[in-house]
Amino acid sequence: MTIRVLVWGENRHEQAEPEVAEIYPDGMHNAIRRGVEARLGERATVRTATLDDPEHGLTEEALAATDVLTWWGHAAHAEVANEVVERVHRHVLSGMGLLVLHSGHWSKIFTKLMGTTCTLRWRSQNDRELVWTVNPTHPIARGVPHPIVIPAQEMYGEQFDIPTPDELIFISSFTGGEVFRSGCTFRRGNGKIFYFSPGDQDYPVYHHPDVLQVIANGVEWAAGDPARRELPTLLRYETGDFFNGHGYRGAMHNKEGSQ
Amino acid sequence: MTIRVLVWGENRHEQAEPEVAEIYPDGMHNAIRRGVEARLGERATVRTATLDDPEHGLTEEALAATDVLTWWGHAAHAEVANEVVERVHRHVLSGMGLLVLHSGHWSKIFTKLMGTTCTLRWRSQNDRELVWTVNPTHPIARGVPHPIVIPAQEMYGEQFDIPTPDELIFISSFTGGEVFRSGCTFRRGNGKIFYFSPGDQDYPVYHHPDVLQVIANGVEWAAGDPARRELPTLLRYETGDFFNGHGYRGAMHNKEGSQ
């Protein structure tokens, strides 16, 4: 099975800030796209979409043709249309994989899936980040050194206001002494979610081979079975029939449901 | 410390359906209130509020004076005002405890906190429910038999579309053979949440002493420290200063944040 990946990038810093454009001349989304393509080869096909595309490039058709969506946003979280967020949310709960990258922690889609503020402590002053693996058996941790060394990075520190992750894979430290749960998985509905914090517009983190390896691993891990894409629903099941759910007709019709 | 409990009840079935009013003449919320009062005594003060109260009885003042809120809703989830849901959400993330009871699984506040559909399989036909303890050390499981036997109940079955609970305390089975994760805890922000499924308008479950014991245990477990009620926020911390966060000024002002 070929994994259909959609790399979504806000693509605003790259337009507005020359120093970002210098690091990522065709945008962070393309750096991420190339990193996944180079590592997954024929196992994946990778497209990109950005905020300024119609419907942000996240139409019903686009999402239906996506097995894993990666999300990078920062300066323009508020500009993402609510109806698009609802659509992405529905697709994740139906089984589309989602990778949320770095400042995507504060995106509408991530906070909606988490139910928390997703806030953290922060500083941007060239800290070195070390990314330590705490779950060496996890497929997302395959093929990267322990630790991954990122020479210069924005600091993200605890407390990171997320639900307890289903799996904690990476913990980062920073020059200043802060720590961060930098690689976490969550299951929501039929969808698998991986949050990975390394990555920033001001540093060339999406050119770092180990960071790209983790993202590629995450894509493979998060891919669901497209044949089973389905939103969980509430159904009535008669006694002894475990396989044929039928119509829910509202809270005041509990008893009649069986007729 | 006395725990300030607010028992919230939708109180619609009791008005609309005589057979429910017969079981709960002054409403399920008062049955729950009495159950908690009888078990916690001076360790708690218990008030009630219902959907038809102004602002559903969930004003800023009421929530600020609440350590643990219990929530029962069913037929009128849609009538709960969105701004009240936002307010309750903020208080939970700030540290107010929350017990979500039975059909509250589909309430706006629970689905917002969980990020999932919170759907399940269901049938209302006098199944016997057995509530088995799988975490015997948990304070919420104290003082109840293994299993709790509920002679007649609505069936709630898997798959229950919730995030993996932080702690799984109870698993129920039903006469028909279905199973359900009936006692689950979740932490969101600074708030502790306990979902407990036994309880229904059509059966006298809120007169069952073991069910009331679990609810009282849950109240004690969920109570936070009122002195520390605070919403997590995103702040900048300078290198070497771990204790004085200061102003975040927007995504395009990363670097200037330190001046």
Place this chain on the structure above:
Amino acid sequence: MTIRVLVWGENRHEQAEPEVAEIYPDGMHNAIRRGVEARLGERATVRTATLDDPEHGLTEEALAATDVLTWWGHAAHAEVANEVVERVHRHVLSGMGLLVLHSGHWSKIFTKLMGTTCTLRWRSQNDRELVWTVNPTHPIARGVPHPIVIPAQEMYGEQFDIPTPDELIFISSFTGGEVFRSGCTFRRGNGKIFYFSPGDQDYPVYHHPDVLQVIANGVEWAAGDPARRELPTLLRYETGDFFNGHGYRGAMHNKEGSQ
């Protein structure tokens, strides 16, 4: 990569009890072997070993050539040599996958890995077992109905004295109303462990296609990378050198360790 599977069977009931031999003429281990072979095809090579083989068929060489070991024991747990248990334990912590099946819950290797009594409640009287999936995204749950229906089975019930599983995949119910966490994963060291309870000498459970599918899924999930087979060790790391651990020389030589 081809997964090298070793199916271990105690093979005593099959010798001692004609009614078991009738169900499993060449032993449960061969029924399991065939089930895995039929489902994984060229993705796996499957051997078998039994208690009465020299060193129980679990020599250093045999384990070094095994990616995933499956374990079924019951009547003769006590006859498994302690040194073989130590050897299997070391290989699991070094990265060999392990599937523990049914009555293997009380084996020396499983209790050693879990640290608990691994006791449960039990009855053998033709209960129907229903195996419900609670984690539909997990690869071990792929391709099986919800629920799996096993017409006749031994009852295993809670409380099952195991550590909280890393992942809870299946919960079973039985005709009598008991429930059981019947599919659980655990990580220990570099090894992945899957416990799956359906399966018994007195019932033809290892001829059930869904049960065999779960076991085959479990084998694929548990397989580690043979190139990385390594026991975790305690090493000293000098400041600034994250990659070259060196000799630990004993607790009274903390300080000298760096010279």
Place this chain on the structure above:
Amino acid sequence: MTIRVLVWGENRHEQAEPEVAEIYPDGMHNAIRRGVEARLGERATVRTATLDDPEHGLTEEALAATDVLTWWGHAAHAEVANEVVERVHRHVLSGMGLLVLHSGHWSKIFTKLMGTTCTLRWRSQNDRELVWTVNPTHPIARGVPHPIVIPAQEMYGEQFDIPTPDELIFISSFTGGEVFRSGCTFRRGNGKIFYFSPGDQDYPVYHHPDVLQVIANGVEWAAGDPARRELPTLLRYETGDFFNGHGYRGAMHNKEGSQ
């Protein structure tokens, strides 16, 4: 209820090394004892025992009269008698709380309860340790700053070969950039276990008020109900009788168990 605490100390470094004796003139165990007494007051009674006491001070009677045992060992793990380890293990599984401190990570009792090697990376060179809270709602984290600052400490780093903790409360960083899951809870049988890594013979860590506060919090959290001290056992339950387990008579007597 008064919590009966037994603080166990190996007490060898204090005898053998003058520089340790200078920091802890009457032993680390007495520093810990005083810290708990000062914080819990009448809520606890605290005794001490050491390796050189008869049966290491851990007789059946002593353990039966203990609600929470704290364990510090290092240089002489191997001298702890196996039968005493078995006894402590049985009491933990029966409901006695256990705090494992610092180098106790490599004790016989902790590795037996965990099932893993419990190894880590290490260095003793005056690193500053920062202890960050990642679960602010946990009672063990009450009353301590975020982070706790320990000016000089031994470095313990990942990978720490433990099972995934039930709850991760603290993560530490060190001057050198290493990170460590420094505060973890585990449930085993009916017993609650808290591992807390800060603390060392070469640094005055057990005089640090925040460290002592965490230990006192841990004692309160781990205390079980002495009336329910019981080892999990395997029993047969007849259909319809959920409360009266009876005799297991061996694996070859499955069917006859009911007569």
